[in-house]
Amino acid sequence: MPRHAAFDCLRSSSQKPLLEVDRAARERELDPRDTGLLRRIVGTEIRRRGTLRAVVGAFTHHKPKPDLATFLRIGLAQILFMDRVPEHAAVSETVRACADYLGLSKGRIVNGVLRNVLREMRQGQSGDLTRDIDGRDIHFDFPLFRDPAEHPHLWAEDALSIPNALHKKWTTRYGLEEANAMARAAQEEPALSIRVTGAQSAPIETLLEEFRDLGIETIASASHPRILLAPADATGAMIASAAFQEGRITIQGEHAVRAAEAAGNVEGLDVLDLCAAPGGKAAVLAERKPARFVATDISAYRMARMASSFERLGVTPPHLAAMDGTAGLAPGAVFDVVFLDAPCSNTGVLAQRPAARWRYSPKTQAELTALQAHLIREAASRVKVGGALVYSTCSLETEENDRIVKTFLKDASKNAWEIEQERASRPGTFESGGPVDGGYAVRLRRKAAGAIPPVG
Numbered sequence: 374m375p376r377h378a379a380f381d382c383l384r385s386s387s388q389k390p391l392l393e394v395d396r397a398a399r400e401r402e403l404d405p406r407d408t409g410l411l412r413r414i415v416g417t418e419i420r421r422r423g424t425l426r427a428v429v430g431a432f433t434h435h436k437p438k439p440d441l442a443t444f445l446r447i448g449l450a451q452i453l454f455m456d457r458v459p460e461h462a463a464v465s466e467t468v469r470a471c472a473d474y475l476g477l478s479k480g481r482i483v484n485g486v487l488r489n490v491l492r493e494m495r496q497g498q499s500g501d502l503t504r505d506i507d508g509r510d511i512h513f514d515f516p517l518f519r520d521p522a523e524h525p526h527l528w529a530e531d532a533l534s535i536p537n538a539l540h541k542k543w544t545t546r547y548g549l550e551e552a553n554a555m556a557r558a559a560q561e562e563p564a565l566s567i568r569v570t571g572a573q574s575a576p577i578e579t580l581l582e583e584f585r586d587l588g589i590e591t592i593a594s595a596s597h598p599r600i601l602l603a604p605a606d607a608t609g610a611m612i613a614s615a616a617f618q619e620g621r622i623t624i625q626g627e628h629a630v631r632a633a634e635a636a637g638n639v640e641g642l643d644v645l646d647l648c649a650a651p652g653g654k655a656a657v658l659a660e661r662k663p664a665r666f667v668a669t670d671i672s673a674y675r676m677a678r679m680a681s682s683f684e685r686l687g688v689t690p691p692h693l694a695a696m697d698g699t700a701g702l703a704p705g706a707v708f709d710v711v712f713l714d715a716p717c718s719n720t721g722v723l724a725q726r727p728a729a730r731w732r733y734s735p736k737t738q739a740e741l742t743a744l745q746a747h748l749i750r751e752a753a754s755r756v757k758v759g760g761a762l763v764y765s766t767c768s769l770e771t772e773e774n775d776r777i778v779k780t781f782l783k784d785a786s787k788n789a790w791e792i793e794q795e796r797a798s799r800p801g802t803f804e805s806g807g808p809v810d811g812g813y814a815v816r817l818r819r820k821a822a823g824a825i826p827p828v829g
Contacts, residue, residue: 374401375411376447376470382415383443389728390415405609410458417450419727420560423534424506424518425449431517432486432493441479444471448487452494453506460491507532508557525549529556536733539720542770558800559723559730562605563809566626567591569599571660572687573621577601580616587614596801596808597627620686625653626810628721628798632714632765633657635794635814642709646691647698647752650675652682654714654765659688663710666691669701698751709760713752715745717766717773721800721811738772745777753781753790753817754825761793765814769799774813786823793818 378397382390394415398408418425425446429437437445444467451463464487472480495512498505503516521528526537526544533540535556543552573580577593581601584591589607594600601622603611608624616622633654636644640662649655649668659666666689670676673695683690694701718738719729749764756762766773774797782790792815799811 374470375403375407375414376466377401377473378403378411379414379418379447380440380443380470380474382411383418383447384440388732389726390419391728409609413455414447414450416562416727417454418446419731420562421450421454421534422446422731423530424453424532427517427531428453428490429486431513431515432489437482440475441471441482444475444479444483445486448483449490452487452490453509453511464488464491502528502532505532508560529553533557534560534730536730538735539730539733546771555799558802559727561724563724563800564802565603565605565607565611565624566594566809567601567603567611567622568625568630568657569601569622570620570656570686572619573616580621583616584611584614589614594627594808595805597630600627600630600808602809618685623653623656623682623686625657626722626725626767627808628767628810628812628814629653630657631796631798632763632812632814633712635763635765635796635816636661636710636712636761637816639663639710643707643757644691644710644712645669645699645702645708645752645755646712646714647748648714648716649691649693650679652679654712655679655691656683656686656688658712659683659691660686662689665708667694667702667708668692669694669696669699671695671697698748699755702755707755707757707760709757710763711752711756711760712763712765713748714765715748715773715777717741717745717768717812718770719767720769721767721798721813724800725810738770742772742777745773746780749777749781750825750827753785753819756819758819758822760819762790762817762819763814764817765812767810767812769797769811769813775815778815778817781826782817784826786821786826789821789823790817790819792816 378401381397382393385393387393394412428449429445448467451458468480468484471483493513497510499512502521503518505512518531519527526541529535529540530537533556540552543555581591589610591601591603641664643665644663646655646668650670650672655668668691676693676695718733719726723730753762794816797813800809
């Protein structure tokens with residue numbers, strides 16, 4: 374019943390439907406094979422939603438209601454993008470799930486639309502960007518998408534499944550060709566990025582050999598000495614491996630590792646990690662043996678899940694505290710290093726977090742930058758004179774990154790802070806040797822006391 378479960382995930386109130394997959398699989402008692410199919414259906418629908426919406430629009434006379442539209446996209450995701458699913462199964466099983474949920478009449482509508490799509494599909498690319506399914510050897514004899522010559526950003530929303538406002542921003546910054554390439558990369562499942570932890574004392578080559586013996590294709594990152602890359606479909610095998618179970622590896626992107634490493638040598642220091650969940654960066658910091666380590670996050674649920682991760686990795690966990698920012702800390706408590714991984718738009722990790730693209734809008738970005746401006750000041754207020762503040766995001770957007778920092782420095786007491794290290798990165802591919810995630814990190818040194826400026 375993977376299609377029933379896919380509908381459960383996609384119509385849920387969760388903003389992160391892929392995180393609902395395991396819950397839905399447990400509730401429906403799906404075996405591993407069906408759970409894998411469920412994950413692929415949900416992931417494909419999210420990654421290709423703009424294209425699927427456009428195809429639904431081209432094959433329906435009236436805009437379908439949300440639940441019916443969801444079933445149509447579930448069926449089309451399988452037909453257009455999932456080669457391993459036989460066409461007859463994609464149609465019949467989706468129709469059955471729709472009929473079970475919405476009734477026979479709606480099931481008949483789904484059946485008719487999906488069969489019409491199959492009837493009108495043509496093999497190969499036509500060269501007409503309004504008729505070609507991007508990245509697939511499929512085209513139609515009539516336009517599905519808006520004209521890229523007249524409306525390049527609306528075409529990108531249709532054909533490349535990237536919000537037109539974000540595509541417009543990327544085009545302004547990087548140029549149209551690069552913006553399209555970035556959107557295409559965000560449609561694909563990323564390579565699996567693996568951090569080799571301090572528990573792996575043997576050379577990295579022995580770990581690569583261990584994975585080869587398990588049949589897992591793994592390569593060393595071209596850009597970080599303790600990052601390995603594996604194909605996306607190796608996740609299950611990697612988690613089941615002895616190396617993972619023994620805490621010698623963990624799944625973590627290179628940008629996330631480098632952001633934590635920007636804190637420098639924290640051994641014997643007092644460290645505060647704000648917005649710490651799910652805890653990957655905190656684990657990097659913990660391996661470096663701070664004297665006092667406090668990690669906070671507003672989500673008590675996510676904080677509770679962090680504890681088991683530290684146990685598997687065999688490192689001393691920080692003191693975990695669920696709180697909003699620094700609200701629960703003792704007045705006047707300061708630290709040698711404060712690490713702030715701020716909530717952001719996730720545009721540097723859209724391949725890993727595909728649903729984030731559909732949350733993006735100028736309004737949501739403005740709300741995020743206001744929050745980031747507040748949090749960096751709150752974090753700075755907890756840094757000792759002579760201490761360091763690390764600010765990071767997994768966003769590519771300047772409004773959330775260097776502009777936040779520049780505004781903070783402009784408003785701060787003169788010469789009280791200085792930038793020691795700053796790094797921005799964009800995601801690469803398995804073939805290029807990574808990194809597979811992107812983002813921004815900066816380390817600021819507090820040189821003098823002075824009032825922390827309020828948000829302007």
